Structures are given as structure tokens and as C-alpha cells.
Amino acid sequence: MKYLLIFIVVIVALMLHKKNRAASDQLSRQRRDGQRLSPPEPMHACTHCGVNVPASRCVWDAQHRPYCCAEHARKG
Numbered sequence: 257m258k259y260l261l262i263f264i265v266v267i268v269a270l271m272l273h274k275k276n277r278a279a280s281d282q283l284s285r286q287r288r289d290g291q292r293l294s295p296p297e298p299m300h301a302c303t304h305c306g307v308n309v310p311a312s313r314c315v316w317d318a319q320h321r322p323y324c325c326a327e328h329a330r331k332g
């Protein structure tokens with residue numbers, strides 16, 4: 257009877273370990289795929305205050321200088 261209990265505990269522990277490992281593998285695979293889909297975005301320093309801003313969020317003036325926000329673009 258004692259060995260049966262130990263056997264059941266070992267089986268449950270192995271099942272939990274396998275489940276955790278499968279979840280971990282899936283998470284790392286999703287991270288890898290996500291990195292492949294979205295390459296790093298270029299950053300630009302705001303001409304007014306110097307804060308780095310992703311290119312897609314920059315505000316550009318007529319001379320094509322990057323700014324972090326419309327207020328800094330207005331101030332120059």
C-alpha cells in the first residue's frame with residue numbers, strides 16, 4: 257500500500273512537470289515568433305528635449321526634424 261501511494265505521487269509529479277514544460281515551450285515559441293513578426297523600430301531624439309521616441313510616434317516639422325510631441329514641435 258505504501259509503494260502504491262509513492263507511485264501515485266511520482267506519477268502526479270511527472271504529469272505536472274510535463275504540463276509546465278509544455279506551457280513554457282509554447283510561451284518561448286510565441287516570444288520567438290513575435291520577435292520575428294515585429295522587427296525593432298528606429299528611435300529618434302526629440303529636437304527640443306532630446307527624449308528618444310519611436311519613429312511611428314514622432315511629430316515631424318516642415319524641415320523633417322523629429323519631436324516627441326506637438327507642443328515641442330511648435331516650440332522648435
Ligand SMILES: [Zn+2]
Nearest residue numbers: 302305324328
Ligand atoms: Zn521633446
